Amino acid sequence: MVEESGLIVDVDDDKVWVETIRTSACDSCKAQKGCGHGLLNKASSGQRFTLDVQRNGIPAKVGDIALVGIPEDSILKASLIGYLLPIVLLILFSGTAKWLWGELPSIVCGLLGLGLGFFLVRFLGNSGRFGQEPQLLAVNPDAES
Structure with missing residues (x-):
């Protein structure tokens, strides 16, 4: 389970509705100066992100x-669908058309x-069919900010 903590707003x-601040492991990486992901992280770090989560009976x-x-x-x-589906359909459609009609x-x-x-x-991402919905795991009422 990938976990993140945030403030209930x-x-x-x-x-x-939980507000988190986007962070990355890039700050502790030694290759951050030469990595494209590190540069993208610096451009977007500190942005607040709000998501809605089912309570599941947890008091909050x-x-x-x-x-x-x-x-x-x-x-x-989600990664497999997001990356592979467009590429597979591109190759399938292109190959079939090449075989039938030409360049x-x-x-x-x-x-x-x-x-x-x-x-x-x-x-498929908007339909929620793949269990990508975040889950509320716990609430710490003593840790107010």
Whole structure:
């Protein structure tokens, strides 16, 4: 389970809104000056991110510190779908069009397959079918900020 703590900023009957600050392990890495990921992290570090989480019967109030988690297997599934689906559809559409019609339709169909892949990734991500929803694991009421 990948866990992150954050401040509860709003509470509803069945949900809480948790605000976290985006951080990265890049600060402790020795290769951060030559790494593109490190540069992107410096450009976006310190940004606040708010997400809504199901309460699951855990009592919480505004100002509490919440521990939120996402299972590793759902992150792996989302990564595979997000990276592989568009590429597979690009190759499939492009190869089929090349076999049937030639070079120019192959390029056009490859771009259409890539676009369809991105659309499907967005659709599947928004549907919540892969357990990517964060879960409220615990609340620490004594750690108010």
